[in-house]
Amino acid sequence: MDAAKKFGQKAIYLKTDVSKKSDMEACFNETLKKFGTIDIVINNAGILDEERYELLIDTNIKGVIYGTLLGFKHMGKHRKGKGGIVVNVASIVGVRQFAGFPVYTGTKHFVIGFSRAIGSPFYYDNTGVKILSILPGFTETVLIHKVPTLKEFEELKLNEYTNNKIATFAAQP
Structure with a gap:
């Protein structure tokens, strides 16, 4: 017997552009259609691409706002919901700067x-x-060393700085 038959379907995959409010609303609506309720929202989508900083801002900020506000809309007792939890995933750089x-x-x-x-x-x-x-x-991976930094500062060789400081930064208490 497969897991879906044994336990029921507990999750679905929905391709969603979190930087677009309409996509997020469609995701929430499809989830409600499938499960009837929402108990938890986890805002974990994010990108690290300084060269495309508009997309970085749209994804990392708008996605969190849309997900949080839609969570309040669909779970909030002020809207006849039963309450719930929103988890916003930040990063250690949310409390430390990383040049x-x-x-x-x-x-x-x-x-x-x-x-x-x-x-x-x-x-x-x-x-x-x-x-x-x-x-x-930070998780030490090959990808973290290939992240583009702001082109405006290419002469400062931030890529070399970043590559050398990732492990040290991640290990700080």
């Missing part, structure tokens, strides 16, 4: 500030939606 990735760092600072503000007792007391943030560190 090699200033735009990415700024977006992760945003995630933490936004989560702290919208996770205040005022919102929770009125909606029953709890906001959590997690801040994972």
Whole structure:
């Protein structure tokens, strides 16, 4: 017997551009259609590409805003929901600066500030939606060393700085 037959379908895959509100709304609507309710929203989509900083901002900031607000809309007691949890994934650079990735760092600072503000007792007391943030560190992979930095600073050789500092930065307490 396969897992879906034994346990029921617990998850679905929906290709979604988190930087587009209409895509996010369609994702939530399809989830509600399939499962009837939403208990938890995990905003984990993000990119690290300083050269395409507009897309980085749209993905890392707008995606978190859309996911959080749609979570409140569909789970909030103020809208006849039963409450729930929103998890916003930031990064360790949300509490530390990292010179090699200033735009990415700024977006992760945003995630933490936004989560702290919208996770205040005022919102929770009125909606029953709890906001959590997690801040994972860098994972040492080949990809992290190939991340483009801002072209405006090519002469500063930020790629060399970034490549040499990733492991040291990730290991800091």
